Amino acid sequence: MRVALATQAAPGRPNEDFAGATPGAAVLLDGVGTPTGSDSGCAHGVPWYVQALGSTLLAGMNQSEGSLTEVLADGIKAVASMHDFACDLSHPGSPSATVVMLRRTAHAIDWLVLADSVLVLDVIGAAEPMVICDDREAQVGERYRKAMDALAADTVEHVAAHRAYVENLRDHRNRDGGFWVAAVDPLAADQALTGTVPAENVRAAALLSDGASRLVDRFELATWRQALDLLDESGPDELIRRVREAEAGDLDGARWPRGKTFDDATAIYWTFS
Ligand SMILES: [Zn+2]
DSSP: OEEEEEEEOOTTSOOOEEEEEETTEEEEEEEEOOOTTOOOSOSSOHHHHHHHHHHHHHHHHHHOOSOHHHHHHHHHHHHHHHHTTTSOTTSTTSOEEEEEEEEEOSSEEEEEEESSOEEEEEETTOSSOEEEEOOHHHHHHHTTOHHHHTSOTTSHHHHHHHHHHHHHHHTTBTSTTSBOOBSSOGGGGGGSEEEEEEGGGEEEEEEEOHHHHHHHHTSOSSOHHHHHHHHHHHOHHHHHHHHHHHHHTOTTOSSSOOSOSSOOEEEEEEEOO
């Protein structure tokens, strides 16, 4: 097996994505940032949260034989206990993150996806890759994003509309009928999409934050098949380079309206055979 990994923060900001891998497991998180002018009950911040949760999940996947749902629930609980005595974790802006987990056991590959990071499995013999994404946040977001998308990016008005969008979404976070992310409540783990596939059926897997998957699912500059081939031939840093090139060619968001002109972009490419 071989794992390649690349991550790049949006220019001028700390990276709020996390990626890590061991010979038997991989994890990718995309932290939900606090927009300028918004507050959060946590003194540690989003980069701290994704690093704490990501490394806890990686250890859990290697040390526990429980399901990935159990590993995630235990991880959320463990990280909450690292700061619940110091921070206000009931604050709606407390740090949260998307989660993709992948574990290789003797004969199978277990996967888990929570919120809008993407897992792509290159299934042997299948015409199209298997793409797993939890789009509940995007469905809720549809209701609120019109005002933001109509404004040119990098304007004061767009920054304000993005902040309003993020704050509107908070009211739907970890609620029935809304969307679910890793934050403080371990019950969010039960809402993750999960599955197991026989190891011999999978050639490779890609774990992508939405800042990397946007090459395919927002910009439509490649198919999932082409993205896997690119990762295989040129590696995750080339995929991120192409995302940055597209973003730089559409600074005002006229072609591809989006909340963030540049986003943290992270990709793990794991080849099994
Ligand atoms: Zn904190």
